[in-house]
Structures are given as C-alpha cells and as structure tokens.
Amino acid sequence: MNAPVQLTDVQKVYGTGPGAVTALGGITYGFTEGSFTAVMGPSGSGKSTLLHCAAGLDTPSSGQVTLAGQSLLGLDETALTELRREHVAFVFQSFNLMPALTVRQNVVLPLTLAGKSPDESWVHEVISRVGLAERVSHRPSELSGGQQQRVAIARALAGRAAITFADEPTGALDTVTALEVLALLRDQSRALGQTIVMVTHDPVAASYADRVLFLVDGRIVSESTHPTPETVAAELAHLSLSPATP
Numbered sequence: 528m529n530a531p532v533q534l535t536d537v538q539k540v541y542g543t544g545p546g547a548v549t550a551l552g553g554i555t556y557g558f559t560e561g562s563f564t565a566v567m568g569p570s571g572s573g574k575s576t577l578l579h580c581a582a583g584l585d586t587p588s589s590g591q592v593t594l595a596g597q598s599l600l601g602l603d604e605t606a607l608t609e610l611r612r613e614h615v616a617f618v619f620q621s622f623n624l625m626p627a628l629t630v631r632q633n634v635v636l637p638l639t640l641a642g643k644s645p646d647e648s649w650v651h652e653v654i655s656r657v658g659l660a661e662r663v664s665h666r667p668s669e670l671s672g673g674q675q676q677r678v679a680i681a682r683a684l685a686g687r688a689a690i691t692f693a694d695e696p697t698g699a700l701d702t703v704t705a706l707e708v709l710a711l712l713r714d715q716s717r718a719l720g721q722t723i724v725m726v727t728h729d730p731v732a733a734s735y736a737d738r739v740l741f742l743v744d745g746r747i748v749s750e751s752t753h754p755t756p757e758t759v760a761a762e763l764a765h766l767s768l769s770p771a772t773p
C-alpha cells in the first residue's frame with residue numbers, strides 16, 4: 528500500500544553535542560489517500576518539524592520520507608521543488624499571498640511558476656467554490672482575513688495537488704470565519720480526493736479532520752478517529768498532565 532505521505536522512522540535532531548534537541552524521535556506513519564489528519568501536541572512537541580519533514584521543506588537526520596510515491600532521500604533542491612510543485616499545496620497561517628497580485632493571479636501563481644497554463648474554467652470554478660467570484664480582480668489588502676485564506680484554499684485546489692499541508696490555517700481568523708474556512712478546506716479537498724495534513728492547536732479545528740495524531744516529545748503517543756472538540760481537548764489535557772516519559 529502506497530500512502531501519498533509516508534514517514535518511516537523519521538528522526539530530526541537540531542544541533543550537536545550536549546545542546547542537541549531531538550525534535551522527532553522516530554516517526555513511522557502513512558497518511559492514506561484522501562484522508563484529513565490533524566497533528567496536535569504541546570508546544571515544542573515537533574508538529575511543525577513533522578510537517579516540514581513530510582513536505583520536504585526540511586531534511587530528516589535519519590529515516591525516510593516518501594511523497595507521492597517518491598523517496599525524498601538524496602533529492603536535490605531542484606528535484607524537491609519540482610516534486611512539490613507537481614503534487615503538493617500549502618495553506619499557512621499567514622496566507623502567503625502576493626500583495627501586488629489579484630485574487631486570480633494569486634490562485635494561478637503556482638501553476639504559472641510550474642510553467643503550466645491554467646485551465647481557466649477550473650480556475651473560475653475553484654474561485655467560485657470559495658465564494659470569491661465577485662472578487663477576482665481584488666488584491667489581498669482589499670480582502671478580509673477569511674477571504675484571504677479562501678484565496679489560499681483556492682490556490683491549493685487550482686493545481687489539483689494530491690497533497691495539502693496546512694499549518695495553523697485558521698490561527699489568524701476569528702472563530703466563525705475559522706469554522707467556515709475549515710469546512711471549505713475539508714469539503715473541497717474531499718471533493719478532489721486530496722490528502723490533508725494539518726497542524727493545529729485548536730481542538731475545534733482538529734475535529735474537522737478524520738483523525739488526530741497526538742505528538743509528545745517528538746513521538747506519536749496516540750491517535751484518535753472520529754474526533755470531536757471534546758475528545759480532542761480531553762486527550763490534550765491528559766497529555767499535558769502526564770509526567771514526561773524518561
């Protein structure tokens with residue numbers, strides 16, 4: 528079985544000697560096709576490091592990552608960039624939109640950078656799906672935070688990437704807007720069969736996922752399926768109160 532994102536005994540150690548920090552202590556996990564997984568855990572537990580290693584934005588100290596069927600071992604920066612352009616989309620807390628570009632131009636930017644000509648009817652459809660059909664010519668500064676994140680979601684959908692990595696996608700949004708954006712991300716990605724890996728601190732955000740991985744000290748310590756805000760919050764509270772394992 529080939530998971531679109533497969534980590535095998537991935538370790539990440541920052542620094543050397545007595546000051547070295549083990550951010551990931553041997554993660555083995557396959558994110559299955561079409562799944563929506565939230566990654567949670569206390570501050571410093573390794574969530575961002577896991578996401579960065581899984582997306583090929585950072586290199587593990589040991590172990591293996593396979594992305595869209597291709598091992599990242601030994602790939603140079605150019606090959607990694609090409610692999611990401613072909614198969615991966617990102618949605619970040621800070622939206623990462625180009626301020627000088629319009630909504631439409633931002634949505635098609637990854638395609639343009641990849642040297643592909645956008646499928647105009649599909650671009651129009653994804654912009655409509657995120658509710659911004661009337662705003663195609665606006666620039667990010669003319670949009671609310673929620674609308675800017677909708678642009679980022681449309682951008683993630685436009686290239687029909689197989690995998691979306693989301694890092695605190697609702698961290699900068701108010702509660703109501705955050706829920707709308709999460710529903711959009713879940714429903715539209717599901718319609719495309721995208722695999723989503725989302726780092727979040729928010730139990731409500733995590734409850735939109737199919738499953739939640741809990742990290743402590745760089746290791747997966749539990750996994751919950753069919754999460755609800757209550758079960759996620761209870762597990763987090765339990766983990767935060769647990770004494771550190773030696």
Ligand SMILES: Nc1ncnc2c1ncn2[C@@H]1O[C@H](COP(=O)(O)OP(=O)(O)OP(=O)(O)O)[C@@H](O)[C@H]1O
Nearest residue numbers: 541548549550568569570571572573574575576577
């Ligand atoms: N570039 C770096 N150099 C040294 N240590 C680092 C570096 N990046 C992360 N770390 C350390 O690795 C560990 C995991 O960090 P990471 O950012 O992955 O955690 P996190 O769970 O995402 O935290 P948060 O919820 O606070 O964002 C932490 O102890 C952190 O201090």
